[in-house]
Amino acid sequence: MDMVVAEQLVKEFPTPKGGLKRAVDGLSFRVGKGQIYGLLGPNGAGKTTTLRLLSGLMAPTSGSAYLAGYNVASEPHQVKRILGFLTANTGLYQRLSARELLIYFGQLHLMSAERAKQRADELIHWLGISEFANLRCGALSTGQKQRVNIARALVADPPILIMDEPTLGLDVLSNRVILEYIRRERDAGKTIILSTHYLDEAEDMCDTIGLLHDGRLIAEGDIQHLRETSGEERLSSIFLKLIHAREQVEALVS
Amino acid sequence: MSLRHRIRTIYRKELIDILRDRRTLTAMILVPIVLYPLLLLGSIQAVSYQTEKFTEEEVVIGVINDAQGQSLDRLIRADAAALRREKEQQDATAENTELPPPLEKYAIKSLGSIHDLEARVRDRSIHIGVAFERDVVLDSPEVTNHITVHGDKEDIRSHHARRVVEEIIRRTADRARGERKAQAGLPATFDQPFSISFVDLSAPESILGQVLPLILILMTMTGAIYPAIDLTAGERERGTLESLMVCPVPVIDLIVGKFLVVTTVAIMGAALNLGSVAATVYFGGFDQVIAQTGGKMPIGTMVLILLCLIPFAVLVSAVMIAVCSYARTFKEAQNYVMPVFLAVLIPGGIAALPATRLEGMMLAMPVANMVLLARDLLLGAAVSPVNVIMVLLSTTLYAAAAVAIAANIFGRESVVFADAGSLKGTFERRLIRPTKLPSVSMSLFVVAMMFPAWFFVQASLSDGGRNAAADVLHGTARLMPVMFVALPVFILWYWKVDVRNALALRMPSGRHLLAGVILGVAAWVPAHEWNVLQARWLGVPEAVVKSAEQMAEAIRALPIGTVIVLIALMPAVCEELLFRGFLLSGLKASTRKWPAILASAAIFGVFHFFVFKFPVTVGLGVVLGYLCWQSGSILPGLVMHLLHNSISALSVVYPEWPTRIGVPVPQPDEAAASGLFVHLPLHVIAIGSAMCVIGWLLATRTVDGPTVPRGVIRAATVRERAF
Numbered sequence: 004m005d006m007v008v009a010e011q012l013v014k015e016f017p018t019p020k021g022g023l024k025r026a027v028d029g030l031s032f033r034v035g036k037g038q039i040y041g042l043l044g045p046n047g048a049g050k051t052t053t054l055r056l057l058s059g060l061m062a063p064t065s066g067s068a069y070l071a072g073y074n075v076a077s078e079p080h081q082v083k084r085i086l087g088f089l090t091a092n093t094g095l096y097q098r099l100s101a102r103e104l105l106i107y108f109g110q111l112h113l114m115s116a117e118r119a120k121q122r123a124d125e126l127i128h129w130l131g132i133s134e135f136a137n138l139r140c141g142a143l144s145t146g147q148k149q150r151v152n153i154a155r156a157l158v159a160d161p162p163i164l165i166m167d168e169p170t171l172g173l174d175v176l177s178n179r180v181i182l183e184y185i186r187r188e189r190d191a192g193k194t195i196i197l198s199t200h201y202l203d204e205a206e207d208m209c210d211t212i213g214l215l216h217d218g219r220l221i222a223e224g225d226i227q228h229l230r231e232t233s234g235e236e237r238l239s240s241i242f243l244k245l246i247h248a249r250e251q252v253e254a255l256v257s
Numbered sequence: 258m259s260l261r262h263r264i265r266t267i268y269r270k271e272l273i274d275i276l277r278d279r280r281t282l283t284a285m286i287l288v289p290i291v292l293y294p295l296l297l298l299g300s301i302q303a304v305s306y307q308t309e310k311f312t313e314e315e316v317v318i319g320v321i322n323d324a325q326g327q328s329l330d331r332l333i334r335a336d337a338a339a340l341r342r343e344k345e346q347q348d349a350t351a352e353n354t355e356l357p358p359p360l361e362k363y364a365i366k367s368l369g370s371i372h373d374l375e376a377r378v379r380d381r382s383i384h385i386g387v388a389f390e391r392d393v394v395l396d397s398p399e400v401t402n403h404i405t406v407h408g409d410k411e412d413i414r415s416h417h418a419r420r421v422v423e424e425i426i427r428r429t430a431d432r433a434r435g436e437r438k439a440q441a442g443l444p445a446t447f448d449q450p451f452s453i454s455f456v457d458l459s460a461p462e463s464i465l466g467q468v469l470p471l472i473l474i475l476m477t478m479t480g481a482i483y484p485a486i487d488l489t490a491g492e493r494e495r496g497t498l499e500s501l502m503v504c505p506v507p508v509i510d511l512i513v514g515k516f517l518v519v520t521t522v523a524i525m526g527a528a529l530n531l532g533s534v535a536a537t538v539y540f541g542g543f544d545q546v547i548a549q550t551g552g553k554m555p556i557g558t559m560v561l562i563l564l565c566l567i568p569f570a571v572l573v574s575a576v577m578i579a580v581c582s583y584a585r586t587f588k589e590a591q592n593y594v595m596p597v598f599l600a601v602l603i604p605g606g607i608a609a610l611p612a613t614r615l616e617g618m619m620l621a622m623p624v625a626n627m628v629l630l631a632r633d634l635l636l637g638a639a640v641s642p643v644n645v646i647m648v649l650l651s652t653t654l655y656a657a658a659a660v661a662i663a664a665n666i667f668g669r670e671s672v673v674f675a676d677a678g679s680l681k682g683t684f685e686r687r688l689i690r691p692t693k694l695p696s697v698s699m700s701l702f703v704v705a706m707m708f709p710a711w712f713f714v715q716a717s718l719s720d721g722g723r724n725a726a727a728d729v730l731h732g733t734a735r736l737m738p739v740m741f742v743a744l745p746v747f748i749l750w751y752w753k754v755d756v757r758n759a760l761a762l763r764m765p766s767g768r769h770l771l772a773g774v775i776l777g778v779a780a781w782v783p784a785h786e787w788n789v790l791q792a793r794w795l796g797v798p799e800a801v802v803k804s805a806e807q808m809a810e811a812i813r814a815l816p817i818g819t820v821i822v823l824i825a826l827m828p829a830v831c832e833e834l835l836f837r838g839f840l841l842s843g844l845k846a847s848t849r850k851w852p853a854i855l856a857s858a859a860i861f862g863v864f865h866f867f868v869f870k871f872p873v874t875v876g877l878g879v880v881l882g883y884l885c886w887q888s889g890s891i892l893p894g895l896v897m898h899l900l901h902n903s904i905s906a907l908s909v910v911y912p913e914w915p916t917r918i919g920v921p922v923p924q925p926d927e928a929a930a931s932g933l934f935v936h937l938p939l940h941v942i943a944i945g946s947a948m949c950v951i952g953w954l955l956a957t958r959t960v961d962g963p964t965v966p967r968g969v970i971r972a973a974t975v976r977e978r979a980f
C-alpha cells in the first residue's frame with residue numbers, strides 16, 4: 004500500500020496585486036512503505052508548499068492528499084497522529100529543556116504523562132541527546148537543536164516522516180549524524196519524504212527522487228532511472244539538463 | 258486524552274514557559290514591588306518637602322511706593338503681634354484651635370508704578386504685588402479699604418504668597434470689625450445672621466475608590482500584554498508554531514490553554530500590584546496621608562477589588578490573545594496592542610468619572626461596566642444582584658467571542674506562514690471558500706457585537722420608560738428583521754456559507770412539527786409555575802411588575818392581528834433564525850450537542866435583558882435548541898415559539914379565556930406583585946406537564962442526514978488504526 008499519495012495537488016496564493024500565483028501546479032506522486040522519497044528543486048520550486056500540503060498545515064486549492072489512507076483535508080486529526088514533521092528552521096521553546104519539550108509534545112500526541120516521560124528517555128538515549136537533555140533549548144548549538152527537533156518529530160513514533168531540508172545549515176558532522184538517524188528510521192520501516200537542495204545527499208539517501216520545477220514534477224524515479232533517461236551521470240547535470248530542456252520546449256510552444 | 262487533560266497539559270507548559278522568562282518576572286513582580294513604594298512614597302515626600310520649603314522661603318511682595326510699603330509692613334507686623342498674643346492666651350486657657358504661624362520671612366520692594374509691579378510679577382522676580390487705593394484707615398466705620406493683589410495663579414509661589422497675604426488682611430479685617438462693633442455697642446453676632454458648617458459624609462475609601470479601579474485595570478492590562486504577545490505572535494516568530502500545528506490537538510484547545518495562562522498571569526500581576534499598594538499604604542506611612550483625607554483601606558475591600566478584577570482579566574486576556582493572534586511578529590503585535598489599550602482605557606475613563614452610574618447602557622458597555630461595578634462595591638453603594646449578573650454575563654459573552662476569534666485566526670495558514678499571502682486576504686471575498694456551516698468564531702463574534710447594539714437599541718426605544726410601550730413594540734418589530742436576520746444573512750452570504758444549511762431552513766418531519774405544536778401549546782404551564790416559584794422565593798422586582806402592566810395596557814389597546822404579529826410572529830421568526838439558526842449552527846461546527854444547545858440558550862436568555870425572566874427564557878431556549886438539533890430544521894421551534902408567544906399575548910388580551918379552563922385570573926386591582934403569580938390548578942399542571950413530556954419524547958428521534966457534522970473534538974477520540 005502506498006503510504007503517501009498526492010493527487011493533482013494545486014495551491015494558489017493571492018498576490019498583492021490581486022492576482023493568484025500557483026506555487027504547486029497539479030502535482031501527483033506516490034510513496035511506498037519503507038521508502039525515502041526526495042523532493043528536489045531550486046528555491047521557489049514549491050517544495051516547502053508541497054510538504055505543507057501533505058501535512059495538512061495548508062489546505063490545497065484543489066486536489067487531495069492521503070497519508071496511510073487518511074484524507075488530509077477531511078481527516079486532519081488522524082493524519083496528525085501518524086505524522087512526524089520537521090523543518091530546518093523549526094524553533095524550539097527556548098525556556099524549556101530538551102527533555103521537557105519532548106514530554107510536552109508526547110502529551111500533545113495524546114500520551115499519558117508516564118508514557119511521554121518514558122518515550123522522551125528512549126529518544127534521548129537513542130539520539131544521543133543525554134549530554135544536553137536538561138539544558139534549556141535556548142542554550143543549544145544548531146546541530147544539537149536539530150537533533151532535538153528530530154526527536155520531537157519522532158516522539159509519537161509516527162509511520163510517516165516529512166522533513167523539509169533537515170540538514171540545512173548544519174556542519175559536516177551534524178549533517179552525517181542527522182542523515183544516519185533518517186536512514187535508521189527508514190530501516191525501521193518508516194516512510195520518509197524529504198526535500199533538499201543538496202543533490203549528493205539526495206543521491207545517497209533517496210530511493211526515489213522527484214524533480215520539482217515551477218510547482219510541477221519534471222522527472223521522477225530512482226537515480227539509475229534518471230541517469231538513463233537523461234544520459235547524464237551526476238544528479239546536478241541531470242537537473243540542469245531537464246530544466247533547460249523544459250525551458251526550450253516552453254520557448255518553442257509559445 | 259480528554260479535553261480537560263489536553264488543556265491542562267498546554268496550560269502547564271505555557272505557564273512554566275512564561276514564568277521562566279525574565280521579562281515576565283520583571284514586569285510582574287519587580288515593577289509593582291519597586292514601583293509603588295517608589296512612586297507613592299517618593300511623590301508624597303516630594304510634595305511635603307516642597308510645601309515645607311515654601312513656608313520657609315521668603316515671601317517677596319512688590320508695592321508701588323515706600324508709603325504703601327510701610328502700610329503693608331505695619332499690617333503684617335500688627336497681625337504677627339496679634340497672632341502671638343492669641344497664642345499666649347490659648348496656652349493659658351489650654352484651648353486648642355489651630356493658629357497659623359505669623360509671617361516672619363518676607364521682603365517688601367517698592368517699584369514705582371503698577372506697570373512695573375505687574376512686569377516683575379510676570380517675570381517672577383517678585384511673588385505678588387499689592388496696591389492700596391488709599392492710606393489704610395481702620396478705625397472709621399465709613400471706610401472700606403480697597404486692596405488689589407497682582408499675582409500669577411499658575412505660579413505655585415505666587416499662589417502661596419497671595420494666600421498668606423490675603424489671610425493676613427482677612428484676620429486684620431476681622432479684628433477691625435470686632436473693634437468697630439464694640440465701639441458702636443453692637444453684639445458680636447451683629448453681622449453674622451448665619452453660620453454654616455459642613456459635615457463630610459463621603460465614604461472613607463472614596464478617593465482611592467475612584468482612582469484605584471482605573472490604576473488596577475491598567476496594571477492588569479499591562480500584565481496581560483506581554484504573555485499574550487509571547488504566546489501567540491512570539492510562538493510564530495520563533496518558528497515553534499508549525500510543529501505545534503502538526504500535533505493532533507484542536508487549535509481551540511491550544512488557544513484556550515494559552516488564554517488561561519494569560520488570564521492567570523494578568524490576575525497574578527493584578528494581585529501583586531494590589532498587594533504592593535496595600536503594603537505601601539500600611540507600612541510606608543502612607544496611611545497617615547490617607548487619614549488626613551479621611552480614608553482607610555480595609556483588607557476586605559482589597560479582596561473585593563481582586564474579585565472584580567477576575568472577570569476583567571478574563572475579558573482583557575481574551576481580547577489580547579485575539580488581537581495578538583493576528584500578528585506574525587512581536588513588533589506587529591505590539592502595534593496592534595496599543596489601540597486596544599486605548600480602546601479599553603476610554604470606557605474605563607468614562608466609568609471613572611464621578612457622575613457615571615451603573616445603569617442603562619453602561620450595564621452592557623464592556624470594561625466600563627466592570628469599572629463601575631468595582632467602584633460601587635468599593636464605595637459600599639447598593640449594588641443589585643441583577644446588575645452583577647448582567648455585568649458578569651455580558652463580560653462572559655464578550656470573552657467567549659474573543660477566544661473563539663483567536664482560535665479561528667491562530668490556525669489560519671495566512672497567519673501561520675508569512676509567505677502564504679497577506680492577512681487582508683482573510684476578508685477578501687474572492688479568496689473565501691464556500692462552507693456548509695458558519696464557524697463558531699463568526700457566529701459568536703456577530704452575536705457578541707449584536708448584544709450591546711441590541712441593548713442600546715432597546716434602551717433608546719424605551720428611553721428609560723418614557724416612550725409608550727406600543728411604540729417600543731413597533732420599533733422592536735421593525736428592527737428585529739434587520740439586526741437578527743438581514744445582518745447574519747449578509748455575513749453568511751459574504752463568507753460564502755450555505756445560508757439554507759446555516760439557518761437550518763428545511764422541511765422537518767411531521768413528527769418533529771407535531772412536537773413543536775404540542776410544546777408550543779403546553780410550554781406556558783411549566784414556565785408559569787416556575788415564575789410563581791421564583792416569585793415566592795426571590796420576590797418580584799417592581800420594575801418587572803410595572804413593565805408587565807404597561808405592556809398589558811399597550812397590548813389591549815392594539816388590534817389583535819397587530820398583537821400577534823408584534824409579539825408572536827416577528828420574535829418567533831427573527832429569534833429562531835438568529836439563535837437556533839445562525840448561532841446554533843456556528844456552535845454545532847465545533848462543539849458537541851449539549852454544550853452547543855446550552856450555550857445558545859444562555860445567550861438567548863442574556864438577550865432578553867430582564868434577569869427575572871432569565872431562567873424561563875433559558876429553559877425555553879434549551880427546548881427550542883433541542884427541537885432544532887433533533888429535527889435539523891428551525892421550523893418546529895419556530896412553530897413552538899409562535900404558539901407560546903401567542904398564548905401569552907392572548908391571555909393578556911382576553912383575560913376571561915383562562916378562567917374557562919379553571920385558571921384563576923388576577924383582577925386588575927390586585928395585579929400587584931402577589932396577584933400576578935398564582936399557582937395553576939392541579940389538573941392544568943398535570944395536563945400541561947404531560948403534553949410537554951409527550952412533545953419532548955416525540956422530538957427525541959433524530960433525522961438521518963448530513964446536518965450534524967462530526968465535531969473536531971470527537972475526531973480525536975476515534976479509534977487508532979493499525980498499520
